[in-house]
Amino acid sequence: MKVEAFDAMYPSTSPMIQIEQGFGRWLDYQGMDEVEKRAEEISSRSYGHLRDLVQILKRQQQQFGEISERRAADLDSLERGDAYVMVTGQQVGVYGGPLFAVYKLLAVIKRADEAEKRLGKPVLPIFWMATEDHDFAEINHVFTTQTFSRTLKKDSLSTIPLAGKASVGELEFDRAKLELVQMAQRLLLNETETPHTSQLYGELIDLIQSSHSFAEFFAGMMRRFVGNDFLMFDPHAQDVRALERPMFRRLIEHHDALIDALGHSYEEGMPSIELNREAHLFYHDGTRELLTKIDGVYTTKRGHRFTENELLAELEAHPERFSNNVVSRPLMQDYLFPTLGYIAGPGEIAYWLQLRPLFHELGWKMPLLLPRLGGMIVSANDEKKLRQEGVTVEEYVKQPLPDHPFDDEAFDENLYAYRTLTGAISHEARKHGRRFETKSKHVLERLADEMRAEAKRDHYRLNTRRFHLSTRLSPMDAPQERVLSMVPILNRHGLDIFRRLRSAYEQSDSERCLFRV
Structure with a gap:
């Protein structure tokens, strides 16, 4: 495999490019060059819950797949308060979701190793699975090729009880197992059979049968096909919510100040992105409902009403009934973990730029904000066809x-x-x-x-x-990484393809890579 820098996959205005060039004035730290400053800042903070958090992490890794001896030792260091973390995250899409989820994982591993060398202390790469999210349509599908067509077909799971209303972590995964088996069959039937097809199918069926949640299925894909040198984290677990109770309390008590800070956080030149600027917490009572404060009362669309004192009492009794939205999740992440940085995609970079005032409101600085790996995989057969058409990969990406x-x-x-x-x-x-x-x-x-x-x-x-x-x-005129799943790539290039990508990427100086396989 060969890897080379490939900036052509993003326009110059993309947050993936601008995070390194034009967004510095909205960041507290300028990339990895200031990781030592970030480490110094969080070393002065107290994480009294780390012991309990590490025990939860250890139990979760047993559920999602055992980690390497190195990471097990690093967890012990984290428990003693002698380690840091680097975080990324994504919704738990079926079959690993779009390829960029894998690229986030590869990037957080690489950045954690880089930070560890610079700091001389363990840095654990953590993938935060967005199991609290309720957008079932975001995770329930893959795209499959169709004969004699450049249009890919969206292959989606049927609706299951409470899908789209309750958190994904609460849905009955077992109801989807038969459909997932059929989806795997369609994915592979629409691909050319290779020496890898039979083994891959067996691995996928085994993963489906051994999983009991969408988080387990997602984590299983990453463990089996990427490795065991990272941690998968499920935040929507009851024992995690209990640890988050003090931070939820702060978010409620600082509600007005945080909303005011967010309301004034957008500045000219920032990427335009929609954010809910009136609420930052969800309440769970069978379904997941946004808590909006109106005339001093926290309300939901289903008619729940709480004064601040009532909401705090509910939090004290039932922390599992609360979760974060995209605005408060980064704050919760910074509370739970001694976080050096967050590995983000273009959409996340766009909204994270507006979050710095919220970190400051809580007396913190915003962690390093780092772009994920942007990757494009090109096979020898692809390159042969490009030569026959008389265009380069770069020319094709710019003008399919x-x-x-x-x-x-x-x-x-x-x-x-x-x-x-x-x-x-x-x-x-x-x-x-x-x-x-x-x-x-x-x-x-x-x-x-x-x-x-x-x-x-x-x-x-x-x-x-x-x-x-x-x-x-360029499936459906979109970047490859946003449409294709892991399965066709595994079928075409072998079950070790993502381990080989990781090795090639870690030897590269670029965060936007063309992989020739």
């Missing part, structure tokens, strides 16, 4: 090739001489009777139809190459 149109009018013009000959032959045949004229026209028109059909077959063969490039490199 459209279908070759079939020009009926031009084809008819090319048949002008044939049509003239047909007329002459028909004229001569007529001299021997109308039936000969009719028969000659029929034979010659049928021959013309066959020539048109052959021309269309030749034309289709030209487009087949372009269909291939589109579905592999």
Whole structure:
């Protein structure tokens, strides 16, 4: 495998580029160059709950798959308060979600190792699974290829009870198992069979059968196909919520100040992104409902009403009934863990830029904000087809090739001489009777139809190459990393492909990489 820097996959205005060039004035720390300053700041803070948190992490790793001896030792260091963490996160999409979820994981491992070398202390890479999220439509699907088409098909799970209303971590995963098996079959049937297909299918079925939640299935994909040198964290566990109680209390008591800070956090030049600026906590009572403060009373759409004192009493009795939104989750992350930095994608970078005033309101600084790996995988077959089309990967990414149109009018013009000959032959045949004229026209028109059909077959063969490039490199005119799942990549390139990607990426100086496999 070869890896090279590949900035062409993002426009120059993308947050993935600008985080390194134009957003510095909205950050407390300027990338990894200031990791020592960040370490000094969080070393002065108290994390009295670390012992209990580490015990939870150890239990969760047993559930999601055992970690390496190195990370087990690092957890012991974290328990003693002698280690840091680097965090990333994502929704728990089926079959690992889009490829960028894997790239986040690879990036957090690399950044943690880099920070560890600089600080001389263990730094644990943690993947925060967004199990508290209730957007089932965000996680319930994959995209599969279709024969003779550049359009991919969205293959989604049926709705299960409370899907879209309750947190994903609370949904009955067992109800989806049969559909997930069928989805795996469709994913692989729509792919070319390779030497890896049979083993991959067996691994996927085993993962489905051994999992009992969407978090377990997601974590299992990462453990089995990426490695065991990182930690998976499920925040929507009851024992985690109990540890979060003091921070939820602060979020409630500082509600007005945090909302005011967020209301004034956007500045000219920041990426435009929608944020709920009126609420930052959810309440769970069978479903997940946003808590909005109106005239001093916290309310939900289903009619729950709490004064601040009532809400604090409810929190004291039932912390498991509370969860964060995208605004308060980074704050909770900073409370729970001695967090050096967060590995973010473009959308996350856009909203994190507005969160610094909220960290300051709580007397903290915002952690390092670092871009995830941006990756594009190109096979030898892809490159062969690019050469046949006369374009480079970079040119193709900037301007994907459209279908070759079939020009009926031009084809008819090319048949002008044939049509003239047909007329002459028909004229001569007529001299021997109308039936000969009719028969000659029929034979010659049928021959013309066959020539048109052959021309269309030749034309289709030209487009087949372009269909291939589109579905592999720019599916549905979107970046490869945002559409394709792990499964087709594993089938095409082997069950160790993501371990090989990790090795190549860690030897690269770039965070935007073209992987030639």
